[in-house]
Amino acid sequence: MTVRNRIFRTGMALLIGVGVLTACSSGAAAPATASASSKPPQSPASSLAPGIPGSAGVTPGAAPATESNPVGDIPDTQAFVEYTPAQGGYTVKVPEGWARTDTPTQNGGASTLFSDKYNSIRIDTTAAAAAPTVQSGESELTSISSAATGFTPGKVTLEQRKAGPAVLITYQADSAANAVTGKVVAQDIQRYEFFSSGKTVALTLSAPLGSDNVDPWRTVTDSFRFSR
CATH class of the missing domain: 1.20.5 (Single alpha-helices involved in coiled-coils or other helix-helix interfaces)
Known part of the structure; x- marks a missing residue:
């Protein structure tokens, strides 16, 4: 070679x-490269709990579940109309469409009830020698406690409304039994007492416990005024 x-x-x-x-x-x-590509990178969002925005399975822009109002909430769309009794000497706005019941009282006054399910507005007119006070309201609360069932005392305060000062008595008590079902519910009760020229007009506002009627009750009590 x-x-x-x-x-x-x-x-x-x-x-x-x-x-x-x-x-x-x-x-x-080659095998090393294939092995790495078979495991896609983990997204940080996948570690979040289900239901938290950004988690897997949550649809962006989904509408939240609507919570139903407690029984007794007066709708925001409720209309109010003025009520002026023939001989009551006052005017007040009440929810339109509520049932009305008039009842004469033993002392020559009058009682008018507006009601819808377990919501109600009772208007009592009585002759009085002097304006109600916080002290007289506390005495009334004691009397109410002996007559009401499921009673829980609240407070007696002096509140200012457009018609002037009013004694406010608050408490909780059972409603009257429903005429159809016989059902009784616990109620939040507010009693406003207005006075003018030897006359007291009391607005008693009742609603099922937990109802959110702050605005409607304010509409009613702020609308009250003596007409003569």
Whole structure:
């Protein structure tokens, strides 16, 4: 074998060896790359609890569940109309559409009841020698406690309304039994007592316990005024 042929064969062997090493190197790297790509990166949001905005399974812009109002809430759309009794000497706004019941009282006064389910507004008119006070209201609260069932006392305060000062008596008590179902519910009760020219007019506002009627009751009590 000539020196030239020996050099040629040695060169060819070196080239073949380099090719084999390159192929082996490529084959080892391929499985590693495939293994890494088979596990997609975790999103930080996937670790959040279900139901929290941004969590998996939460639809962006989904409307929240609507909570129904407690029994006794007067709707925001409720209309009010003025009520002026023929001989009552006052005017007050009451919810439109509520049932009305008039009852004469033993002392020559009058009692008018506006009601809807377990909501009610009772208006009592009585002759009085002097304006009610916080002290007289506390005495009334004691009398009420002996007659009411499920009674829980509240407070007696002096409140300012558009018609002037009024004694406010608050307490909780059971309602009268429903004429159809016989059901009785616990009620929040507010009694406002207004006075003018020897006459007291009391507005007693009743609603099921937990009802949110702050605005409607304010509309009623702020609308009250003596007409003569």
